[in-house]
Amino acid sequence: MGNKYSDQPVETGTNTPAVARPTHKAEGLSEREQKAIRISWKKISSELKINGRDFFVKFFEFYPVYIDYFPAFRGKSIEDLCRSRLVQAHGISVMYSFTTLVENLNDPGFFNKFMVRNMRAHEGRGVALQQYEEIFDVLILFLEEKLGARFDEFTRAANERTWEHFARNGRREHRATD
Ligand code: HEM
DSSP, rough: OOSSSSSOOOOOSSSSSSSSSOOSSOOOOHHHHEEEEEEEHHHTTTTHHHHHHHHHHHHHHHOOOGGGGGGGGGGGGHHHHHHHHHHHHHHOOOOOOHHHHTTTOOOOHHHHHHHHHHHHHHHTTOOOHHHHHHHHHHHHHHHHHGGGGGSHHHHOOOOOOOHHHHHHHHHHHHTTTT
């Protein structure tokens, strides 16, 4: 099983998460934390096409089991997916969603609403909290890889809190509105 420190692919996404969870609770982000996230995200969103594809390829490298969740990707190898325009298109649409979230960091209401909607849209696809946690763990590794030294400890901690919050809060809100 891969983790934050060894960047090894994992065989399945059904057991232990790839990365240790941050232990702190996500509460409101300070102005400084929001700024750090926005700055780190600016670099990623300036190359949405490439980053969207690279992010999804990385996610599938860690969790090949999820390739089959996508009807159009079923049976494809990682090499095929690297070349696929569909992976690029899907990656762009997910990156847009992340960008919208980053633009609304100061609005918890938006954040929660978005997440509830997103979780609902994925319900019938076998995507639950575990998969969200996994995708956000991969997102942290991805940011680290793409941003290098710019992804300092402060920026990392702010990002971890945000994305962890995104998944957990979405589930709570989702339950509350059932
Ligand atoms: C916050 C994280 C995520 C965002 C923002 C997101 C966003 C999207 C969007 C915008 C779509 C296309 C619109 C739609 O059909 O609803 C989509 C489809 C889909 N997503 Fe996600 N997604 C996320 C997480 C995941 C995860 C973790 C998985 C699987 C492990 C997943 C699997 C799928 C599948 C299977 C589809 C349908 C693809 C198709 O039918 O071609 N998503 N997602």
